[in-house]
Amino acid sequence: MSTQQAEPESQEAPEDPEMKGAESPQERRLEEKDDGMVDERAEKTAELEGETVLIKVFRYDPEVADKQEPRFDDFHVPFTKGMTVLDAVMYARDEYDSSLTFRHSCRQAVCGSDAFFVNGRQRLGCKTQISDLEQPVRIEPLPHQEVVKDLVVDMDHFYDQMHTVEPYFQDEDTPPVEDLEEQRQSPENREKIKMSSRCIWCGACMSSCNIAAGDNEYLGPAAINKAYKFAMDDREGEEIKEHRLRILEQEHGVWRCQTQFSCTEVCPKDIPLTEHIQELKREAVKKNLKFW
Amino acid sequence: MHEHDVIVVGAGGAGLRAAIAAHEAGADVAMVSKLHPVRSHTGAAEGGINAALQEGDDWELHAYDTMKGSDYLGDAPAVETLAQDAPEETINLEHWGMPFSREEDGRVSQRPFGGLSYPRTTYAGAETGHHLLHTMYEQVVKRGIQVYDEWYVMDLATTDEADPNDRECHGVVAYDVQSGQIEGFKANQGVVLATGGPGQAFDHTTNAVSCTGDGHAMAYRAGAPLEDMEFIQFHPTSLPSTGVLISEGVRGEGGILYNSEGERFMFEHGYANNSGELASRDVVARAELTEVDEGRGVEDEYVHLDMRHLGEERIMDRLENILHLAEDFEGVDGLVEPMPVKPGQHYAMGGIEVDENGQTCVDGLYAAGECACVSVHGGNRLGGNALPELIVFGKRAGRHAAGDDLGEPKIRTGYGDDVEDETETELPVAPGEAGLGTSGGVAADGGVTADAEGILERTVETARERVDRLMDKDDGVQHAEIRAKLQQAMTDYVNVFRTEEGVKKALKIIRECRQEYQDVYVDDPSRTFNTDLQQTIETRNLIDVAESIALGALVRDEFRGAHWRKEHQERKDDEWLKHTLISWDDGEPSIFYRPVILEGQEKTYEPKERSY
Numbered sequence: 001m002s003t004q005q006a007e008p009e010s011q012e013a014p015e016d017p018e019m020k021g022a023e024s025p026q027e028r029r030l031e032e033k034d035d036g037m038v039d040e041r042a043e044k045t046a047e048l049e050g051e052t053v054l055i056k057v058f059r060y061d062p063e064v065a066d067k068q069e070p071r072f073d074d075f076h077v078p079f080t081k082g083m084t085v086l087d088a089v090m091y092a093r094d095e096y097d098s099s100l101t102f103r104h105s106c107r108q109a110v111c112g113s114d115a116f117f118v119n120g121r122q123r124l125g126c127k128t129q130i131s132d133l134e135q136p137v138r139i140e141p142l143p144h145q146e147v148v149k150d151l152v153v154d155m156d157h158f159y160d161q162m163h164t165v166e167p168y169f170q171d172e173d174t175p176p177v178e179d180l181e182e183q184r185q186s187p188e189n190r191e192k193i194k195m196s197s198r199c200i201w202c203g204a205c206m207s208s209c210n211i212a213a214g215d216n217e218y219l220g221p222a223a224i225n226k227a228y229k230f231a232m233d234d235r236e237g238e239e240i241k242e243h244r245l246r247i248l249e250q251e252h253g254v255w256r257c258q259t260q261f262s263c264t265e266v267c268p269k270d271i272p273l274t275e276h277i278q279e280l281k282r283e284a285v286k287k288n289l290k291f292w
Numbered sequence: 293m294h295e296h297d298v299i300v301v302g303a304g305g306a307g308l309r310a311a312i313a314a315h316e317a318g319a320d321v322a323m324v325s326k327l328h329p330v331r332s333h334t335g336a337a338e339g340g341i342n343a344a345l346q347e348g349d350d351w352e353l354h355a356y357d358t359m360k361g362s363d364y365l366g367d368a369p370a371v372e373t374l375a376q377d378a379p380e381e382t383i384n385l386e387h388w389g390m391p392f393s394r395e396e397d398g399r400v401s402q403r404p405f406g407g408l409s410y411p412r413t414t415y416a417g418a419e420t421g422h423h424l425l426h427t428m429y430e431q432v433v434k435r436g437i438q439v440y441d442e443w444y445v446m447d448l449a450t451t452d453e454a455d456p457n458d459r460e461c462h463g464v465v466a467y468d469v470q471s472g473q474i475e476g477f478k479a480n481q482g483v484v485l486a487t488g489g490p491g492q493a494f495d496h497t498t499n500a501v502s503c504t505g506d507g508h509a510m511a512y513r514a515g516a517p518l519e520d521m522e523f524i525q526f527h528p529t530s531l532p533s534t535g536v537l538i539s540e541g542v543r544g545e546g547g548i549l550y551n552s553e554g555e556r557f558m559f560e561h562g563y564a565n566n567s568g569e570l571a572s573r574d575v576v577a578r579a580e581l582t583e584v585d586e587g588r589g590v591e592d593e594y595v596h597l598d599m600r601h602l603g604e605e606r607i608m609d610r611l612e613n614i615l616h617l618a619e620d621f622e623g624v625d626g627l628v629e630p631m632p633v634k635p636g637q638h639y640a641m642g643g644i645e646v647d648e649n650g651q652t653c654v655d656g657l658y659a660a661g662e663c664a665c666v667s668v669h670g671g672n673r674l675g676g677n678a679l680p681e682l683i684v685f686g687k688r689a690g691r692h693a694a695g696d697d698l699g700e701p702k703i704r705t706g707y708g709d710d711v712e713d714e715t716e717t718e719l720p721v722a723p724g725e726a727g728l729g730t731s732g733g734v735a736a737d738g739g740v741t742a743d744a745e746g747i748l749e750r751t752v753e754t755a756r757e758r759v760d761r762l763m764d765k766d767d768g769v770q771h772a773e774i775r776a777k778l779q780q781a782m783t784d785y786v787n788v789f790r791t792e793e794g795v796k797k798a799l800k801i802i803r804e805c806r807q808e809y810q811d812v813y814v815d816d817p818s819r820t821f822n823t824d825l826q827q828t829i830e831t832r833n834l835i836d837v838a839e840s841i842a843l844g845a846l847v848r849d850e851f852r853g854a855h856w857r858k859e860h861q862e863r864k865d866d867e868w869l870k871h872t873l874i875s876w877d878d879g880e881p882s883i884f885y886r887p888v889i890l891e892g893q894e895k896t897y898e899p900k901e902r903s904y
Contacts, residue, residue, distance in 0.1 A: 041623060063818045082533045082623070094772040098824045099816030103331075106500040108536045108617060110422055111331040127620050148470060149821045155328070168430035169389025180345075180379060182386040184398030190391060197391045197423060201330045235389065 044131040048079040054136040055088050057100065061149045064099075070147075072138070073097070079130065085139060086114055086125035089151070102151035109268060112200035115207070116151055117142055122204035122266040142207035158203045161220050165227040165247055170240045189234045196229040196276055198269040205263035205273055217252040221263035221273040224254060228276040231283070242287065249284040257281075293748065296322040296438075298693045299464055299479040300486060301445045301507060304332030305421070305679065306661025307486030308428035309686030310650075310693070311437050314484075319694035321437050324466050324477060326444040326502065326826070329429045333488055333500040334682065337421025338539035338613065339405065340413035341385075341683075342676040343378035346402065349410040351375040355892070358677060361407045361572050362641075362670025363853035364869065364899040365520065368892040369702040370666035373648050373688075378680040381687065382414050390427040392416045393610065403544045403610075405676045407572035407904065411544075413676040418539045418613040424679060440477075442469040444826050445506065446758075448483065448514045449476065449744075449751040450654060456515025456875070457706040461657035462744040465755045469826060472819025474756050476748040482693030485511055485644065485659040486686060492775075492830075493838040494637035495783035498530050498537040507663040509833035511644040512840070516652040517706065517873040517884075519665040520642035521837070522844030522855050525673055526788045528576035530636030532594045536621045538614055538633055540675040543569040545610055547599040549580070550630065551588040557595070564904040571904035574672045574854040577635035581788055584634075596630035635788055639678060641669040641854065642844070645705050645873060649698045650689025653706025660689040666703070667871065670888070671853020707875065707884065714883035717847045720796040723839055725879035726806035762828060765813035771824075771831040774812065778805045778831075778838055786842050791858040795846045802839045809835060840881065844872045847883055865899050 055075050061067035075092035077083075086104055093100040103113040107126045114125040117140040119133055130137065145153035171183075205221040206212050212220045219227075230236055231244045248254050254277050263273040298314040300307045303325035314321045323329070344354045354375035359366050386392055386400060393401040393415055405413040416423040432439065443466040450461045463478040487507030491499025512518050528549075529538040543549070549569050551557045558564050563579035564571035571579075580595050590596060599607060599614075604627055607615060618626045643665035650658040650666075661682050668681055692698050704710060781801035785794035809832060816824040850864040851857055870885040890897045 061818050061820060063820045082621070094776075098770055098772065098814075099818065099822075101816075101821050101823050105327060105331055105502045106333060106336050107534065108336060109620065110335045110419070111327075111333070111500065113327075113331050149818070152821050159328070163433055166434075168434040169427075171389075180383055182383050182392075182400050185394050186398055187394045187396060190394045193391060194417070197426075198419070200335070200422070201328075229391075230389070233389065233391075 041129060041131050045081055048131055049081065051079050052076040053079045053083070053088060053130055055092065056136050056138045057089060057092065057151070058140040059150055060147055074136075083130045084126055085116065085118055085123070085128045085130060085137065088130055088137070089125065089139060101149050110200055112202035115142055115202040115204045115268075116140065117207070122208045124202060124204070124268040127268055142203060144207050144213045145203070155203060157216070158201070158206055158222070161206070161223045162201065162226060164219060165223045166244070167223070167226045167230070169230060169233075169236065171236050183235045185233070185235055193229050193232050195271050196225050196232070198271055199225055200269060202268060204266045204268060208262040208266045210260060210262065211256050211258060215252060215256060218256045219248070219253050221277065224248060224280065225271060225273050225276050228280055231280065245280070245284050245287050248280055254280045254284060293476045293478055293745070294322065295478040295480065296320050297479070297481045298484065298690070299324060299477050300484045300690070301325070301464060302332070302486035302488060302661075302663075303327065303329035303439060303441070304486060304488050304661065305334035305424055305428065305682035306686035306689075307484070308425070308432055309683045310484045310486055310660055310690030312428065312431055312435065313687040313690030314694035315435050315437050317691050317694035317696045319481060322440060322477070323432070323437065324440045324443045324445055324464065326442065326469065328441040329432065329439060330426060332425055333503055335422045335425040336498070336500065336537065337424070337679055338418045338537060339541045339544070340403065340415035340420045340676050341378070341382050341424070341679040342405070342408065342412050342674070343382040343414055343680060344375065344410070344412055345379050345382065345400070345414065346410075346412070349412055351379070353409055354378065354412060356897070357408050358668065358674060359897045360900075360902060361672055361674040362668075363672055363863065363902055364865070364890065364897065365667065365670030365852060365871070365888055367667050367703055367889040368897055369648050369889060370668045372892050374668050374677070374680060374684050377684040381680065381683040385424065385427055385683065388427050388431055390416065390423050403541065404570060405544045405674070406540055406567070406570045406576070407674045408676070413544065415541065415610075418541050418611045420679065440466070443467065444469055444829070445510070446755050446829060447751055448510050448657065449748040450514040450657070451747060455707070457653045457708070459515050460655040461514065463748050465748070465751045467755070467759070470821055472822060474752060474759060476752045478744060478748055479656065481695060482656045482658055484650065484689050484693050485657070485663055486661045487663045489640050489662040490834070490837040491637050491640070493779065493782050493834050493841065495779040496530070496535045497637040498527055498535050499637065504830035504834055505663070505837035506830060506833050507659060508644060509836040511652060511654075511657065511659060512836055512876045514654055514657065515876065516654050516657060517645045517875040518642065518840045519645040519871050519873050520667060520670070520844065521640070521840040521874065522848050522872060523641035523669075523671050523853055524637060524786070524841060525573055525639040525641060525854050526577040526635035527638035528573055528580055528635055529597055529633040530638070531618070531622045532632050532634050534621045535636045536617055537636070537638065538597060538617065538631060539611070540573070542597060542599050542611060542614055545599070545606065546602055547597055549576070550596045550598060551583045552590045553588055555588070557583050557588070567904035572672055572674060575904055577788055578856060580633075580635055590632060594632045594634040597633045598630035599626055600628065600630070639673055641665070641667070641671065641673050646689075647701035647703040647705050648688065649692040649701050650685055651692060651701070651705065658689040658693050660686045671855060702889065704886070711873070711884045711886045714847055714885065719799065719846070721800050721803040723799065723803070723843060723881045724876070726803070726810060759825065762812070762814045762825060763817065768811040768813040769808050770815065771812055771828040774805050774808050775827070775831045775834065778802065778834060782838055782841070786845050789856055789858065790845055792846070795842055798842045799839070799846065802835060802842060805835050840874045843874055843881060843883065848872055869899065
């Protein structure tokens with residue numbers, strides 16, 4: 001299966017996260033609208049109205065004789081306004097072939113079940129408009145992960161990496177719950193961790209990362225981002241922060257990142273992952289910890 | 293066979309909270325869930341968590357608002373428990389690191405919400421559920437609680453005494469979606485069902501594809517009654533094309549609803565002269581549909597929700613997620629144009645009948661969250677009351693299942709001397725079993741001879757046989773066809789506005805679905821990740837749930853909360869201050885009623901006319 005990533009345009013990691021230009025993924029997305037993306041979509045939608053769309057879907061099942069050899073199946077799906085990649089594969093499954101298998105649940109980009117490799121890029125099926133894509137639409141399982149069946153990949157390794165960074169709030173100084181008071185946190189600090197807290201564990205970033213592809217022990221962008229969320233939260237104490245940095249600065253931690261920005265490019269929640277990883281590198285240096 | 297003290301089925305908000313509570317009470321807990329915990333639909337909740345946290349607010353006001361919102365069908369012990377426990381539970385989440393939105397002084401933010409007399413909806417942007425779900429899963433990881441993820445629970449292992457009150461639940465049977473392996477899970481102390489809502493019984497819903505009422509159907513077939521199933525909440529603001537939810541937070545922050553003539557209809561057409569857009573959800577949903585019916589809808593389908601005047605900064609700060617949803621799923625930029633919205637099925641007030649400790653009438657069987665009915669929400673749930681329900685009652689069910697003493701419950705469950713039987717209503721078709729293949733939910737000869745292992749083994753055997761039957765059959769009907777027909781019937785006839793004729797039509801179609809299901813087969817021959825098989829089993833659960841909703845909607849001939857009947861345009865307190873209960877009795881639904889409890893600890897809630 002192809003694992004080639006389109007080379008993202010190289011860009012400098014901003015020196016200071018407070019000085020983000022209009023290039024944070026979130027802002028870029030909001031700006032795309034001004035670039036006529038919306039008009040273009042309306043135009044393409046009008047073009048496709050009443051047509052059928054050709055989708056080429058990866059098929060594989062270790063248990064079924066004629067699917068043991070991976071192949072692509074073609075499905076012709078009648079286009080409807082607003083149709084997403086998920087709508088298209090659901091139509092194919094419900095109308096043509098009930099054995100077509102993929103994970104999906106919420107249909108609104110929050111459960112993180114349906115990250116696929118669509119036209120050579122990691123995307124959430126439910127959030128990707130068919131009208132935004134070149135035809136035929138190629139839909140494959142996430143690269144660099146073991147395929148269980150059709151579009152379903154084994155997520156165990158991803159979960160293991162997530163769990164490696166102790167992904168839970170730790171504050172030994174937390175007052176007992178009987179005392180009905182929340183800990184205080186400034187709106188600015190909450191803002192700082194906001195983007196990192198939006199991760200839905202879809203695995204798109206991990207699958208797009210060349211380093212993760214070559215180093216199975218690399219924590220990967222999602223787990224490092226999860227650690228960022230806690231490390232930057234003022235409600236956790238200094239000692240815990242140091243402990244977190246120790247986990248992150250290990251051999252297969254933040255220093256493995258080579259700032260290719262693949263993760264940031266594909267993140268469906270616009271999380272500036274690469275930036276978060278660089279910030280943690282700086283923190284690690286500041287703390288005088290060794291780096292590899 | 294796996295063995296644990298407490299088995300929690302489902303790993304959304306209520307399930308995670310139950311597991312943590314049972315673990316803290318010293319039990320060996322395992323969660324069994326068809327989805328990995330972070331995929332649960334709790335993650336899609338947007339608005340917030342109601343809790344009386346501020347000076348000037350108190351739990352009694354919260355209880356009063358909830359009771360009024362319920363149209364006096366909430367049980368006071370449940371309502372008061374929710375209001376009293378919510379503050380501590382909300383603060384507890386904060387102590388676990390949940391990233392709530394903050395005020396300048398560093399305290400958690402709260403906003404106004406529909407039907408509330410005080411701004412007590414504690415939020416984390418417009419993605420409160422996502423943060424709640426992830427925060428609680430983090431705690432499960434921290435405690436090392438075992439999670440069997442992507443294991444689909446098919447059935448409960450329950451004894452089969454004639455009276456469900458004498459039955460006992462000993463565990464569950466589940467299959468590993470990845471391998472197809474079917475195994476028993478023995479629960480030495482209790483099984484907590486936390487399987488979420490049944491929204492997939494409807495065509496236009498905010499609910500996930502996974503919300504198929506599995507827990508409802510399993511408990512129902514094991515003998516626990518389903519309560520108040522006719523009360524289905526239609527959220528006033530879902531996107532027309534997909535059903536994706538636009539949070540009530542938009543109206544909480546000041547968003548305005550307009551009809552096609554640019555009128556602010558909530559006020560101008562007198563639907564809610566005081567609260568306007570922030571009336572309770574049932575009122576707003578009916579107002580929108582009335583506008584559309586009277587020719588003032590946009591494209592004859594929806595109305596407009598406008599938040600442009602709130603300004604970009606405030607929207608980006610508090611409602612950013614809504615911008616993305618409107619753009620991704622409707623192609624609308626909420627900063628420059630109003631968003632199209634219409635009512636969509638959102639929440640089921642009813643569910644598995646439980647008391648305030650989460651216990652059903654079947655010994656060892658508990659339920660919490662949306663699949664349960666305590667009843668906190670009665671005829672209509674207030675926005676912001678679902679998330680506290682998950683944590684308050686999830687915790688109670690988990691603790692009780694693990695053996696903690698929570699005191700004697702005031703709410704009674706199961707058939708007893710305080711209920712009355714339904715005698716009047718003519719049913720258009722025979723409901724319930726339609727022959728082979730819909731197998732009942734109890735598996736063993738109850739009482740003296742059966743031990744827990746034996747019952748579990750037999751349930752596993754039955755489940756394996758059933759799966760083999762479905763897999764071995766070569767042709768027939770596919771579940772997708774039946775499911776689509778069922779969803780369409782519910783959306784056409786058991787929606788916001790209901791007529792006797794329509795509900796009867798729905799019951800007939802549901803009956804047809806049952807009969808067609810006798811001929812259902814699974815086309816995918818593979819045991820590996822067979823979603824075809826899983827959805828086929830889910831579809832039977834949906835048939836049971838849809839039937840109970842339609843039955844309840846037919847017998848309750850009054851207008852209360854979300855239940856609107858064309859022929860009965862008034863609330864009949866002299867006759868209907870009671871819960872509808874539907875019990876699976878040897879393959880046939882039997883209907884009976886239990887009076888609502890309006891006596892609280894300090895005061896009795898007197899039903900008043902409800903206006904906003």
